[in-house]
Structures are given as C-alpha cells and as structure tokens.
Amino acid sequence: MSEQSAPRLLLQAEGLKLHFGGIIAADGINLSLYDGEHLAIIGPNGAGKTTFLNICTGYLRPQGGYVRFENREITAHPPRDITRLGIARAFQIPQLFAEQTVLENMLLAASVRERHWNPLRNLHAIPERREMEELLELVGCSDVRDRVASELPEGKRKLADIAIALALKPRVLLMDEPTSGVASADKFDVMETLMNALRKAKVSSVFVEHDMEMVSRYATRVAVWAQGKIQTTGKPDVVLNDPEVIRNVIGG
Amino acid sequence: MTLNFAVLALLDGIAYASLLFLVAVGLTLIFGVLGILNIAHGSLYAIGAYVAATLGQWLVANGYNPWLTFPALFAGATIVGIVLGGLLERLLLQRIYAKDEILQLLVTFAVFMILENLQRMIWGVQPYFMSTPLNLLGNVSFFGINYTAYQVLFLPAAAIVVLFALRHFLRHTSMGAQILAVTEDREAATSIGINATRVYFMTFVIGACFAALGGALATPTTSLVTGMGANMIVLSFAVAATAGLGQIEGAAISALMIGIARAFAVYLSPELEVIMPYLIMVLVLLIKPNGLFGKVTARKI
Amino acid sequence: MSKEFLTAIPDGAAGTTADGSLPVRQERRGNVLMNKEFLAFIAVAALLAAVPFTFGSSITFIAMCLAKGLAVLGILILLRAGQVSFGHAMYFAIGAYAAAFLSSAFRGIDMMVLVAAAILASGVAGAIVGVFVTRYRGIFFGMINLAFSMVFYSILEKAFHITGGSDGMRIRRPTLLGMELRRAEFDVAIYYVILVFALLSVWLVWRYLRSPMGEALRAVKSNETRLEYVGLSAKSVLLGGYIASAVLCGLGGVFMGMVQGLATPEHAFWTRSSELVFIAVLGGPAHVAGAFGGTVLFEAVRTYAAALLDDSWQLILGVTLILIILWAPGGMVELFRRFTGRNRVKTVTSGEAGR
C-alpha cells in the first residue's frame, strides 16, 4: 500500500529518443507519473506529445531510452500487453469498433479484461454488463448505448472512446485531447464527470490538452513539450504563469 | 556439361518468363492504378489467344502470305484489349471503384466465369492450334540444341520491347505521368485535376491489351484449351505478388525468377516443376509480405 | 468498406426501427425474433429431415449442398473479420484426403473416425498455416492463402505414388457406428449424418459469432488498433476464426468426399476457393443461413442451368453475382429481408460509404 506522503511511482520514461527521418519526435524524454497524479501535457503541435503516448503504449519503439510501469520494463512491448498491465489509452481520433453498438464496444472491452472466451456465451450475457451500463451512464453515453458506433456524433464518439478505456479498469489512463470534438459548452461538464470518475476509480492519468483553463482546473502537474523535449514540469499554477511557457505555448 | 545444361535451362526459363511477364505486367499495372486485382485478366489472356489463333488460321486458310500471321497476333491482342477491356471498364468496373476490395475481386471473378463460359460457347471445347509464326522463324542452335527462334529470340524481344515501351510511356508522356501520379497517391492526383476516370480507363485497356498480347504470343507455342486462362491467371498472380503488386520492373524480375526456377526444376527434379512458382510465392510473401519490391505502409494513429 | 456488405447482425434480430430512424440494436427485442429464427431453424431442420421420405431422389444433391455449405460457413467466419481467403479449398481437400488415406489404409473404417480425422487434420493444418497468414490483411491475406493452397494443390497433383496424382484417390465406403451399409442405406445414413453436423455447426457458429471472441472478429475488421488497445491481439482473434473456418472446410470436404467416394486435387484448386467465397457473398455474409442458401442456389444453377441453355451455368451464376453485388450487396439474405420487409439494418448509410 502506498503511503500518502510518498506516492508510488507508476509510469517512468527515461531518455526516450525517436527520430523520423529529419523530424525529432523524442529527444531524451524523462518523465515519471506517480499514483494519484493527473498529468497534463501541453505544447505546440508537432512537439511530440502523441509520439510520447505512442511510445509509452508500445505502438512505437524508441531508438533510445526505456519505459517502465510499476518497475517493470515495458519498452516496445505490444500495446495489448501494456494494456493488460493496466495502462489504457483514449485517442485523439476516437478508436471504436465501428460496426458494433456502444454497449457492445464496452462489453468487448470487459470481456477482454475478464477473459471471457467461452465461444458459446453471448457477449451480452457476461456478468459485467451492468457495470458497463453504469460506466456509460457515468460518462453520459447511456442515450447512445444501443447505437452503432459509426453513427455517433463526434462528441459521443470521444466519450465512448474514453469509456472503453475505463472499462478496462486501468491503473493509468493516457488521453490524447480528451475533450476535443466535444461541444465547447459541454467541455467542462464532461471533463468534470470524467475526472470524478477517475478519482473515484483511483485511476491516474496523463492527458494531452490545449485548453489551459482545463489544464489549470484538472491537472495536478503539467509537463511542457517542445521539439521532442520536456521544457519544464511543475504545478499548473507555476508552469502556466512561466513567461517562457506563455510565450512559446500559450501565447501563440 | 553442367554449364551447358545451366545455359539450356536458362534459355527455356527466359522463353517461359517472357510470356509470364507479358501477362503479369498488365495485371500489376491495373492493380497499381485501379487497386483492383483483376481475375478476369486470365480470360483476357485466353480470349486474346483464341482471337489471334482464329485470325491466323483464317489468313492461312485463305492463302494469304503466312508472314501476315505476325501482325495478326498483335492485331488480335489489340482488338481484344480495346474492345473487351474497354467495355468491361466502362460498363462494369466503373460502378465498383467505390466498393470494398473483396467485392471488387469477386466481381472480376464473376467476369472470369462469364468469359470462360462465353469462350466455350464461341470456340468450343476442342483444342486450337496456330503455329505458323513459330514455324516461319525456324530454329536456332545453342550447344547443338535446337530452339525455336520464336521462343528464345522473338518472345524475349517482345517482352523487352513491352517493358521499355511501358517505361517510356509512363515516364515521358503526359498520360503516363498521370498514371504514375495516380499510382503514387490517388487523392493527391485527383485533387490537382488529373482526370481519374480517364486514367483508369486507359490503364485498364492497356493492361487488358497486355493480357491479350500474352495470350496471342503464346498461341504458336501451345495448343489452346479451355481452362488455360485459369492456369495463367494464378501463375501471373504468383509473379505479381512475388514482385509486389504494382511493381512493373519487379514483375519482370520475378517472372524471370519463376520461369528459370521452373526450367531448372525440369532438369533437376521434374516433380517440382509445377510447385516452383507457388513455392517461391509463399516463401517471398512470408519473408516480405509486400513482395520483393513492394513498399510497406504504416498506419498513423 | 461498403456498409451494407458484411454488415452487422449476427442476430438477424439486430435493430429494426419502425420509423426507419437511426438503427438501434436491442438484443432484448431480439429475443422475440430470436425465437422466430429458432422456430425457422427447427422448421428447416424438420423439413430437411423429412426429405428421404418425400423427395428421396434428391438426398444426394442436398447432402452435397450441405457439405459445401459447411465450407461456406467457414468462409463466413472469415468474412466477419473482413477477410477473404482464396485458398480455403485446401482445407476442403485436406478433409477429403484424410478420409481417402484412412479408408484405403484401413478397410471398413468407421465414418465417425474419418470425420474426426478430417476435423483434426484440417484443424492442425489451419493452425499451422494460420500462424503465418493471420499477419496479413485484405488482398494480401487472400494472396498468401492462395499461394499456400496452390502449393498444396501442386503436391496433390504431382505426388502420384502417394496421392494418386491428378486422378485423386478413392474413398471407400466407411461403416457407420460399426454397421456395414449397402449403397442405398449409406446414402440415407450419410445424409442424416451430414444434416446433423450441418445443424450442429450452424448452431455453434451462430453462438460463436455472438460470443466475445466472435464479436472480436468484427472488431478485427472495424478497428484493429482499438482491439490491441483493449488488450487483445487481432492476430490471435483472427487465428481462432481461421482455425474454425479451416475445420468447417475440412468437414465439408470429408462429407463431400464420402458422398462422392472421391478425393481429387481439383478440390484444392484456386477456382474452388473462389467459388466458396463467391457462394458466401451470393448467399449473404450477414447470416449463417446465407451460407446454405447460397450453396443451394449455386449448385442448383450448376446442375440445372443446362436445361435452360446448354453449358451456361458459369454465365448465369456470373451475371447473378454481379447483379447481387451491384444492387444487393447483402446477398440473398438481404433480398430475403427486403421482400419480407424485415430488418432494414441500415437506413442512414445507404449505398457505399468509403472503406
């Protein structure tokens, strides 16, 4: 059990390097995520934010450095293995099972989590169904529960994508611009609900975000990305008031 | 002896590879541009052969100069390519470009079945011969072994001419440049105003002409029977897939590989002859899923 | 990917809305229809079971349709994952040859042993080949399967002293549960055996396709990235489906082989593989009934087209398939639904949407 004073180290990246041709996507990234943190990643487009998430989840293999999760080396492990260890991901462009209903998307995730592989049991008959319905309720997707995923409006797709990640009961949730695509009037409501859900489920998170208001409200720490490097990290109120950060990232 | 024998196998292989290339290059060109793997290509090959044979036989039977059978081979192929290929593209393929690739494949399979059937209705089920061009050119000798000049000189020459003409066409003409542009990036090409409809049509007709030409040029070396299209299409799949779908020069190299491997098998272990093309295809695809010269594309998330 | 093609609905029950608004899938409402489908299933089973007493002369034809339908059912599983194999006739041939080898080595071997051997052989072959081919998708999946099957075909054709070469091998009439049967008895017996296996397979596939593993197959088609990111390997999902489809083809092959008394390399030729896919799309990949409906139509045209126009079955079937693909990509299943007014699954995205 982790002590209140010294939170447990969950995710640790050290010396991550990755170049695509001439583009530097990661150039010595060091970053740690502790239990209970909600870390926001900010920075201009092309700074390598998404690349960082891709490396952490094994989608890309770094040319140097390593990633650890709960003191376990996971560098370039297949995404499915990393997911099973407890790192879930939500995407900038929602990744849904387009042919199936939102509920079925959830049930499939739950089946994987619980390893329900009996080929004779109906997907809808798994015991986690109730739980998944509640989760959809929580993220505000109950109304589209039985709609085919490909038919959803963008905002709902985004939420469904996050719900799928949550369905996996992760320790850490990586989110790439979680509220982009959600109507701006709803953004804060959605994020509020989402963060409450994360807190309730004791899930730590990393989220890439462009909205500084959002960052200052929900992040416990901020990391500023620039050209494949972390420019600075710290508490939101400190970092967001750093003149250099304002000039490079926020002011723009 | 071993060297001689290797040279002999090589000659046989090259003769065979020339025909394979002619058919496969059309297939791979069409795939490169239209993204359709055209199973009916095999039927175009067979019909090209039948039309060329019919024309040739008619010329000979009516007492025309037998050398006219040479232009008849090319004329037959061109007619089949333009008429049948053009009709197919205009009437059918145009309707399916937006469809899933599986459905496209099946449509071409359906066309294949239809054409196989029509072929039997038109030319019957008994074998056809027309070896006049082969007889006219006579034999040439290597190491005391007679080869028909048609097979070891004319066919490879035809294949080489086709290869270079095609390269020239693609690199140095406006239509060719448009075709290449569409092959590289369909969306970008159409966005800069290239008329994709026209490009598709031209490409398909050219590809169909090559298939028919392969059949026409094969005519003098073989007897035409039903089912020849089915055998040829799967062989040219093997050539095209081994090279990497859409690779034109690659198709020439893999046709040579397969042709020569097959010829060596006849000398060393005849039982392996039939298996060679597919064995090569399996091995290459297992190691390089996109073929020897194919490009790998990664998905961005 | 055309939306109407391969669309949803393992439960023909899937969402239907009275007002034609956005499709909503409700498995609760589905239960009612499920029962209807279940009743239809029982009715068809009963009708088929009565055939030897009513249309006795057609049992061999129906038995062959059912055998081939089993193989098409296998193709259907792969279609669910958006994949088409142009080499599955290989497993069909493996089933038939397994029976041929055993029946020539052990005279009077039992039918159930042959069936078990075919399941085993095609399953093992499917697992071995599947490990390699499930890395591939789309055209490449089709091609690599084609390549494997053509290697196998060439071996069958060339290894005369082992496989009988192009002449194929005879499959001697097996006993059934120890009973020696005469020809006429055997015809009826194998009809019922095939029928039982076909019904059982339909039921199993039906269940499998709605189970998490089967639903994951559809996810392979719609979003492999997400599948990875829920912790599941698309490759292993597909491998599961691949082995199941290989076994179904093997079953189809052993039954066809026993009915015909023959295993021939032709069984493995690429046109046969294409025919299986052809039938699956003709019948409609959205429903297990499509597999058998398609087979019956295909075989009926092949057998009886000559009555209409001599040697014209390929022509007729080719045209039919093109018409179906152009105007009813859901195959006979979709046509059936249209005419019975049932289950308009897609109301919004009609026609083709992008891939």
Next chain:
Amino acid sequence: MKFKALYLGGVLTAALSAATLTGAAWAADKPAELKIGITTYSSGSASVFGVPARHAAEILAEEINAKGGVNGVPLKLYFIDEGAGLETLMTEYRRLVEDEGVEVTFASISSGVCNKMAPLAEDLEVVNFMWDCGTQRILEDDKYDYVFRTQANATPEVLAPLAYLLKANPDFKTIAVVNQDYAWGRDSWEIFSNALKIQRPDVKVVAELFPAFGAADFSTEVSRLQALKPDVILSTSWGGDLDTFVRQAKQRGLFETSKFVLPLAESSLQRLGDDLPEGVIVGARGDHYFLHPEMRDKEKFKTFNEKFKARTGEYPIYSAAHMVQAFAALEAVYDKAIKANGGEWPTKEQVAEAMVGLEFQGLGRPLVIREDGQAVEAQLVGTTAKRDGYNFKVIDKMELYDGKDLMAPVGENSLKWIAKFKPDFLSKVPSTSFSHK
C-alpha cells in the same frame, strides 16, 4: 438446442431402414428402350480422341436401331464428358444410373477415371464395360461382378511395342520416357520399364518425365531430351497431348536424334499429318487400323469405315474401334443372356453372368472375355511410312501379336508375371508380319 438437434437426427436416423427398403427392386420386364451411358472426352485436349468415339457410338446405335434394336429393344445413348472432371462425371454417372435407369454403362477412356468408375459401377450394380481405359490394375487387384473390359489392358498394349522395338531396333543403350502424369502414363511405364529391365538390363533410363495430363507446352522437356540424346524416346501419351508433344519435338529436330516409340499414336496419325515423321514405331492398343491387313476387305469393316468417313471426314481411329468392340460385346451378351433365359429379357445379373466367356468381334480379330472379366485382344504394331494416296503417315512393317501371349494369366499380377520373363521372352513372341499395301 444442441441436444434437440441431435435427438431429432437420432429419431430420423432410426427411420432410415424404412426409407432404404423401397429402392431395391427391379424388374426384368422388357424395357421400352435399352439405356446406355457412355463416358468419353468431349472437351479439353483429349477430346480429339474422345469425339471420334462418340461419333462411332452414334453410328452404331443408329445401325442397331435401324434393324430394330437389341432383341427388339431400341438403344438410347447418354454421353458424359470425362473432360468435365471426376466430381461432375461421377455425379452425372450416378444420376444416369439411379434416376435415368441406365442399364449398361461404357466407362471410360481415362485409366484414372476407370479407377474410380469401376468401384462405383460395382457399387451401383450396373453392368459396366471399361471400353477404352488401359490400366491393368482394376481387374487384377479386385474381383468385380459387374465390371468388364471389352479390350486388352496395359500389359499387352505396351509389351507388344516393346517386343517390336527389341526386334526392329535392338541396338539401343539409352531410353527416356515422356508420359502423361496420371494412372495410364504411370502404369504403362511401370510395365514397360520392368519388362525392359529383364529383357535388356544394359539399357539405361536417362529421363523419366511426367508432364501433367492436358499439358499444352513441352518446350522444356524437349530441350532436356535434346541435351540427353537418348537412343529411344517412349511416350504412351495420346490425344491432344501427344499431338502437341510430337509437333514441338518435330519442330526442334528431336526425331532426328532419337528413335520414337509411340504405342498409342495410331490415333494421332491423321491429325498430325506431316508433323509425324517416318520411321516412328506406333501402336494402336489392340489391332486397330483403318487398313487392318486381315480385316480391310471384310464387309462389316468396309461399311463401318465408309460410314465413319462420310460422317466425320476421317478414317476411324482406335478409340472408334474400341467403341465398336463395346457395342459388339453389348449385342453379343444380350443375345447370349436372352438365349440362356429362354428368350426372356435378362436381369442385370444374368447379363453380367453371360459376359464371362463371351466371344465377340469388332473391327479387329475376334475377342473373348476371360473369367476375370478381361478381354483378350490382338495387338498391332508398326512403323510410320509415307505412301501415295494419304496426306498423313500410314503404318508399314506391321506385326500382329496374339493377345494371349502377352497377357498375365487370370489371377496373376502383371508385374509379378513380367518378373518371371526369360531374358529373350519378348524377342521370341510370335507375330504375323504385314506390309502396307
């Protein structure tokens, strides 16, 4: 539901015996017509061989029906295409027997097909004449009640050309074979090579090539044969395959370096025309030749040849002659069985019974069916020659062998029988010589 389905199946399976009992009865009443099912190649490269046989069958059926049929019962012919593939063929065959009520079948040309059809005919209990296929295995390996062969088998059909070769052309040291890759190609080579090994242990086999049945290109095979320069090249191929092979070999001068032995080439003479050179040893799988030295003046022979020529524009080839033999056997056996049955129409068992010991004659010397169902047939082998009046090669220097000298006795396996040959056995086999007239 699984159990329901099983239960359902179980119940219905139990009712199986009731359903089967209905199918077993037949009557020996005189039928309205005698239905004959004939398999032959009407498509593919082998059709050049199969179609003349079909014409022969039609001529014969017309002839028989013109005189009132077989004991007053007219014939009705059903043709099945062997080129359509075994599956289609077997399905159609079963349909003809089970649904159309075909009483006698002639199946088939291909040995590969015969291997499957013989057991099927036996199983369906339908009288079947293997009217053309050669493989000796069927009747040697199994005992059949309903399956007979109305011509010789592979053993005399390849031993006769070998005997001829040994006598006419004994100075050879190397041999290569190019046979079609199926039962006949393989079995005929096995017999030939086994016999050769004993008769001429010094001869070396330098290549064994088995291109696919129906292959349309032999270029690579021809190259290899040229490189090897064998003294003798044997090919038991036939039909379009043989035509193509000969044409391609001729074009590249292979006939100039090797002696060809083509035991089935009588059937290709007319089609090949000038493409087949002189001096090639050819056979006819029996004593079949439109200028058969012993038969050419017989009335029946002449009439058939004329009718055939009038209908097809060609002289009959041996596939047509084999068809004539099958029809001769058909007429003879019904005559015999009806006599044995006191003038009543015979049951199929009675027909089958009457086959043993049956004597009949087609276009060649008379034949007799042995007790294993196998006919004994004379063999004609000769050498091609160019003669005035024919725009194709005719057969000269003919030797006519009596069938029984070259055939394994009843109950004996051919290969075992051959293994017992004395080294000079074949060169001492008696034969009658004829020249082209």
